[in-house]
Amino acid sequence: MNEHLSRDGFSRRRIDRVAVFGWLIVGLFALSAVFAGFLAPYDYSAQSRFEPSAPATAIHFNGLTPIIYSRRVEDPLRRTYTEDTSSAFPVGFFVRGYSYKLFGIGETNVHLFGIRSTSGIVPRINLLGTDQLGRDRFSRLLYAVRFSLIVTMIGVLIACLVGIAIGGVSGYAGGLVDTFLMGATDAMLALPTLILILGVRAAFPLELPMTRAAMLLLLIFALTGWAEIARLTRGLVLSLRQREFVVAAVALGVSQTRVLFRHILPNILPSLRTRAILLLPTFLLAEVALSYLGVGLQEPEPSLGNMLTAASDLDQLRSQPFSVLSPAIAVLLFTLAVRLIGRSERAQGI
Amino acid sequence: MIKLLLRKFLQGLMMILIVSAVTFALLGVAGGDALSQLRDNPQISEATIERLRSVYGLDQPLPVRYFRWLSDAVTGDLGESMYFRVPVSGLVWARALSTFLLGSAAFAIALAFAVPLSFIGVRYKSTTIAAFVNLLILVTASTPRIVLALFALAISVRLTASALEGSSPVLFWLAALALSAPLISVFLAQLHGELQRTMREDFIKLARAKGLSESTVILRHALRPALNPVLTIAGLSLGSLLGGSVIVESVLGRQGLGTLMVSAVRARDLPLVMGIVLFTSTAVWLGNALGELLQAVNDKRIRDLGF
Numbered sequence: 005m006n007e008h009l010s011r012d013g014f015s016r017r018r019i020d021r022v023a024v025f026g027w028l029i030v031g032l033f034a035l036s037a038v039f040a041g042f043l044a045p046y047d048y049s050a051q052s053r054f055e056p057s058a059p060a061t062a063i064h065f066n067g068l069t070p071i072i073y074s075r076r077v078e079d080p081l082r083r084t085y086t087e088d089t090s091s092a093f094p095v096g097f098f099v100r101g102y103s104y105k106l107f108g109i110g111e112t113n114v115h116l117f118g119i120r121s122t123s124g125i126v127p128r129i130n131l132l133g134t135d136q137l138g139r140d141r142f143s144r145l146l147y148a149v150r151f152s153l154i155v156t157m158i159g160v161l162i163a164c165l166v167g168i169a170i171g172g173v174s175g176y177a178g179g180l181v182d183t184f185l186m187g188a189t190d191a192m193l194a195l196p197t198l199i200l201i202l203g204v205r206a207a208f209p210l211e212l213p214m215t216r217a218a219m220l221l222l223l224i225f226a227l228t229g230w231a232e233i234a235r236l237t238r239g240l241v242l243s244l245r246q247r248e249f250v251v252a253a254v255a256l257g258v259s260q261t262r263v264l265f266r267h268i269l270p271n272i273l274p275s276l277r278t279r280a281i282l283l284l285p286t287f288l289l290a291e292v293a294l295s296y297l298g299v300g301l302q303e304p305e306p307s308l309g310n311m312l313t314a315a316s317d318l319d320q321l322r323s324q325p326f327s328v329l330s331p332a333i334a335v336l337l338f339t340l341a342v343r344l345i346g347r348s349e350r351a352q353g354i
Numbered sequence: 355m356i357k358l359l360l361r362k363f364l365q366g367l368m369m370i371l372i373v374s375a376v377t378f379a380l381l382g383v384a385g386g387d388a389l390s391q392l393r394d395n396p397q398i399s400e401a402t403i404e405r406l407r408s409v410y411g412l413d414q415p416l417p418v419r420y421f422r423w424l425s426d427a428v429t430g431d432l433g434e435s436m437y438f439r440v441p442v443s444g445l446v447w448a449r450a451l452s453t454f455l456l457g458s459a460a461f462a463i464a465l466a467f468a469v470p471l472s473f474i475g476v477r478y479k480s481t482t483i484a485a486f487v488n489l490l491i492l493v494t495a496s497t498p499r500i501v502l503a504l505f506a507l508a509i510s511v512r513l514t515a516s517a518l519e520g521s522s523p524v525l526f527w528l529a530a531l532a533l534s535a536p537l538i539s540v541f542l543a544q545l546h547g548e549l550q551r552t553m554r555e556d557f558i559k560l561a562r563a564k565g566l567s568e569s570t571v572i573l574r575h576a577l578r579p580a581l582n583p584v585l586t587i588a589g590l591s592l593g594s595l596l597g598g599s600v601i602v603e604s605v606l607g608r609q610g611l612g613t614l615m616v617s618a619v620r621a622r623d624l625p626l627v628m629g630i631v632l633f634t635s636t637a638v639w640l641g642n643a644l645g646e647l648l649q650a651v652n653d654k655r656i657r658d659l660g661f
Contacts, residue, residue: 191369194590194642196597199615199634200377206619206627207381227380289498293601296500297616315504315605318511325508332501343496 026344029337037150041104044143045118045129049304050102052128052138057083057317059324060133063095070095072119074127083319093127096120133327135314145330148306155218155301156288159225163287164280166226167233172264174234175241186238192231200228201290205299214305221300225287236279240272278349285339292335308335362646366639373635374427374628375420381624382416423628432629437621442629445614450633453603453610457595459530461588464537468584472545476553476572487546495539499598502532503605510606529606533598540587548580555579582649582656589645593638 036043055075063070071094073087099118105111119126132141174185192200204224212220244250245268253267288308294300295309303310311331315321321328407413414422426433432442471490475483506528513524552558553576561575562568600612611630618626650657 187365187368188372190365191372194369194593194635194638195373196593196595196634196638198597198600199631200373202600202615202619203377203627203631204380206622206624210620210622285496285498289500292498292500296601297604297619299616299619312500312504315507321508322511325512329504329508332504335498336496336501339498340496343492347492 020348022344023348026341026348029341030345033149033153033334033338033341036146037153038107040146040150041106042112042114043116044140044146045099045101045115046140046143047102047104048139048144048147048306050139052134054138055085055128055130055134056138057136057320058085058130058134058138060327061128061130062087063129064092066092066094072127072129074125083323093119095129132330133324135311136317136320141311141327141330144306144311145334148308148311148331149334151218151301151305152288152291152308155221155291155307156284159222159229159287159291160280160283162222162226163229163283164233164276167230168237168269168276170230171234171237172241172268175238176245176260176264176268182238185234189231189234189238192228193235197228197286198290198293201294202297202299204228205294210299211302214301217301221291221294224294225290229283229287232283233276233279236276237272240275241268244268244271278346281342281349282346285342288335288338358646358650359643362643366636366643369639370632370635374424374632377631378420378423378628379416381627382419427632432632433625435618435623435626435629437617437623437626442625445626446611446629446633449609449611449614450637452608453596453599453612456526456530456533456599456602456608456610457592459527460534460537460595463530463534464541467538468541468545471542472549473572473577475546476549476576477568487542491539491543491546494535494542497535499532499535500601500605502535503529503602506532507605525606525608529602529608532606533595533602536594536598537591540591541584544584544587545580548583549576552576552580578652582653585649585652586645589642589648592641593634596634596637 054077058075061072061075063072065071071092073089073092075085075087078084078086095117096119097117099115099120100113101115101118103111103113117129119129128140130140130142132145135141135144170185170189174182174189201224204227205220208220250263250267253263258267291300291307292309292312295302295307296312298310298313300309301307308331312329314328315332317328326333404413423433430443432446434440435442435445438445467490471483471487475487506525510522510525510528549572553572555576558571558576561571566574596611599610600615602608603610603612604616611634615627615630617623618630
């Protein structure tokens with residue numbers, strides 16, 4: 005008995021640490037999304053004709069100051085570069101560059117790091133190399149995280165609202181309404197989501213501007229993602245309906261809407277939170293898949309999905325797999341972090 | 355037993371009807387079709403497009419079109435693909451075969467991980483193996499297929515330049531492995547958990563008391579009842595396999611149902627989109643029914659309940 009208790013306590017503490025790790029990664033993602041402009045040294049759509057498909061810039065040290073050299077194309081076909089070591093450019097912090105809006109309000113042009121311009125031609129620092137148009141992949145990755153996360157989070161919110169509405173009505177009304185709504189929910193759950201999403205996507209024009217594409221993704225997520233939440237909400241509402249405090253509220257003549265919103269909803273929110281968190285990677289992956297297939301967010305705006313289309317350039321994939329697949333690694337980190345959080349929340353019985 | 359089958363059949367029919375109607379309605383309401391892209395072409399007059407619309411029956415109201423499509427679909431005629439200019443059903447069958455092979459391989463891989471690992475985990479109650487099993491469940495559950503497929507592509511590019519021909523067996527098994535990851539996770543979690551639960555049952559105590567070896571107890575007495583939930587999951591996982599095949603096939607350049615769906619969406623080839631949606635929802639329903647059927651075959655208790 006005693007051993008059982010202590011082991012339980014131990015495992016709970018261990019799981020918590022894992023969850024903290026998960027939250028840390030999710031927090032880093034959130035920070036890089038919020039401060040994308042500050043962290044990114046270059047504009048995500050700024051192209052460079054001199055450095056297409058370049059590998060990551062090598063950072064050397066001159067004493068303690070990090071320096072880089074400018075690069076020259078050696079072989080334009082095989083895309084190899086040589087460094088010109090005659091003049092060194094120090095990497096500076098809080099450098100002025102292109103202007104962006106911090107928090108979407110104040111305009112500024114300070115960046116965390118960059119090359120301080122002293123003479124005419126300044127080499128660019130590309131931590132993850134450049135893509136085929138010579139755009140800085142590191143800057144694009146930061147903005148991609150921002151775009152993808154915004155779409156994902158709003159998508160989860162909308163899907164939750166739809167799911168709570170459908171599940172709540174289904175569980176509270178019961179009868180024929182319940183049978184019909186849950187039949188639809190089962191059908192949604194059984195179907196291959198990605199095929200369904202693509203089917204809905206087929207109805208809309210292929211090329212869409214940024215905001216319309218994002219709206220469309222949100223619409224698709226809401227149409228296809230509500231089922232899990234609806235099923236969960238219905239079960240919770242059904243069990244809560246029998247509880248004394250709800251019966252008492254009904255007996256006191258409280259209106260149905262008030263019972264639902266004041267007595268039932270607050271009690272199901274914690275369970276829904278866990279499920280909503282677990283929906284994040286599902287929707288992120290849907291965005292990644294759609295954008296990868298060229299029917300989601302489109303160029304020049306970066307998203308984690310459309311950045312990965314660079315992997316079809318097999319030469320670059322062979323020579324710099326890490327840089328090319330960095331968006332995939334970001335996706336992997338995010339899904340793993342969310343899994344860890346979800347697992348510990350479930351273990352705590354929330 | 356017959357009642358069970360009948361109920362499953364009706365449920366599936368309802369599901370397919372609802373899904374096809376909803377997809378059809380969405381496609382119709384959004385108003386896009388393969389012809390709307392022709393409008394951008396200045397060489398084609400508005401009159402020609404109108405004529406083509408009536409040729410393809412696109413000028414009819416939506417419910418009329420749906421019932422026309424449905425009555426054709428019942429006879430196995432899914433119309434003609436507007437992009438490939440061939441009957442949809444032939445196209446879907448041909449591509450489905452390739453996806454079926456890939457899916458079966460993924461299934462086999464998942465079972466090849468789940469069954470031996472669960473057995474070893476239960477047979478030798480070591481914490482190291484349990485920790486490894488838990489880690490594998492976590493990793494396979496949280497590694498998305500698109501990430502795995504891209505890693506597989508990077509690996510195969512590294513290995514050889516010629517590995518990229520679509521028919522290469524290396525690429526086939528890498529694709530199957532990428533497709534199987536979530537399956538490994540659910541199969542392993544279900545089977546391992548269920549086997550551990552079953553080992554605490556009274557009939558296991560009896561089998562041990564008879565003097566059977568631990569391995570025999572597991573293989574002959576515990577495995578069969580523990581397989582039941584796995585069979586349900588296996589039936590349900592068909593949908594996830596079909597969805598995942600879209601990504602895996604696209605990344606690794608295989609010609610299957612998934613890539614067919616992508617090209618259908620890109621060309622806004624509505625008959626083909628509808629055909630694939632119908633095919634996959636039917637396949638998912640059959641998979642579910644098959645899972646429950648196998649469960650009934652495996653477990654006499656379920657058969658006798660007859661629900």
